[in-house]
Amino acid sequence: MSFAWAKQYEPQSAFTKWLDEKLPLPRLVYNAVGAGYPVPRNLNYMWNFGVLAGFFLVVQIVTGVVLAMHYAANGLVAFATVEHIMRDVNYGWMLRYAHANGASFFFIVIYMHIFRGFFYSSYKAPREMIWLLGVVIFLLMMATAFMGYVLPWGQMSYWGAQVITGLFSAIPLVGEPLQVWLLGGFAPDNAALNRFFSLHFLLPFVIAGVVILHIWALHIPGSSNPTGVEVKQESDTVPFHPYYTAKDGFGLGVVLILFTTMIFFLPNALGHPDNYIEANPLSTPAHIVPEWYFWPFYAILRAFTGDLTIPFTGIILVQAKLLGVIAMFGSILIWFILPWLDKSPVRSGHYRPLFRKFFWFGLIPAMAVLFYCGGAPAEQPYVVISQIATAYYFLHFLVILPIISQIEVPKPLPFSITEAVLGKDTAPEAPRTGSVDGGDAGTATDGALQPAE
């Protein structure tokens, strides 16, 4: 899986030659993230976040496994074992703060990664499968993060579990039995805590599995790039190692500075004080909010305050509660059809003047507003503001994006990545059509230069 000019792995020592015949693992690594993977030469720092997300998955698994050595998933002692980790276990405070802030950083880098995908249309053919797997990873991350947040068994843990499993009770007919089945009781209790612990331990490994599929799917067409023009020739690429291992290494250093600053100086800045109060099934905190990374979706949930009725008859078609739940899940599930909603053959936002306006002045402000409103109390004016932003969010994907891709006149694309970087491309053989590259979904526009299997 690489371009024809990719360097081939050549084992040097007798041992690596022996190993290459029996289990070509070093060859796999060489071709995946080594010198054997040619990558467009013009990637900017927005292309760092995939590697960073992988790094934080590892951080979460390592710190999580060691925390599990000291934690007990029982409603009677769970809160106390977390305090035990904080006070008694050697470096327990550091490991727990790394795990809690690691979750936030995982979401930060994933949101940057998704943002990159939106702006540069990384979801377009031939990379739809990478995008779809990415959305699956994001959904798994949300489930994992939610269940992890329940484990300390504080007030926010408990009431978060109550509210989020309560979402399922909105489903007609099967909703309430489904909630009882999910919780293993009529309210969150030992049964729920224990199964959340089990699944919270399992899901990161499922995520790791889907990440492998995500990278596998990436290596078939190869990485996209900021121009959105496909790789045509060897001068368009550089080997992943050492060029992008170095660039990603620099980005990792910057992120680690921020991460350690949070752990050591602001460890609870992103948390809620209420979660240091032990779970109390008889008292709800005055202001239940999820962790910051769920705020935009929580705002969409709360934006639906009225039932969907047939006008003037009073017949309720869909209750407000169910509408909110459908919209909240729909706001992410809509990403699954994004590759087919945005039909523009041009990928990069840099060459799409109309798309760029709606992206910067429509989608991004709408998401920022939803983010802010999701963390605010459920009162006016936040409810009306989140209703407007929710309406725009769905309009953007379902109406604006398809229309833009029909009417927009894109700017001329560079002939090749080399031309975009150097200002000229002296490639002798290719005809200079200057046409839009990588057009219709699923068709190879320049078959001769597709990566060879």
Added chain:
Amino acid sequence: MATETAATTETFAEDGVRRRDWIHIAALGTAGVGAASVLFPLISQMSPSADVLAASSTEVDVSAIAAGQAIKASFRKQPLFIRRLTPDEIKQANEVDPSTLRDPQTLAERTKEGHEDLLVTMGVCTHLGCVPLGAAEGENRGDFGGYFCPCHGSHYDTAARIRKGPAPKNLHVPDYEFKSDAVIRVG
């Protein structure tokens, strides 16, 4: 197909059905039934266990609750609100035309005969399950003088019926009976 020998091809009947198809269907069918029957316990184990179900009835002494007062008890590990309504609150509840309500019910339908002043409901908001305020002294009782859920702003009236906000249903009245005039058994 090209590699099939004469011996295997001759087992084809005129209509293309082979005798061997039957054993394929039987084998896969048996394996499918086996897999499904293993799936059942895996799904069923998630449901409430016997001890959780066994702890699902509660007896409460309601004799000490004065008119206008409410207590919080616990039923199935969830809060239970028991309120002794004042004559004024009963009057307010009965003044409302039930057909105008989101979840139409009269106060009489939500209480037991002979004990119309005792309102027993779950303390679980029907929106997303928070505990409404109003059972304890001095708490916000909302715009309709009953209960108020602070999470997403649902207002319940003196009969704990939903009047305003996102909750779809009235506060749930669990099954209960009077064991004597003083004691109720819930569940």
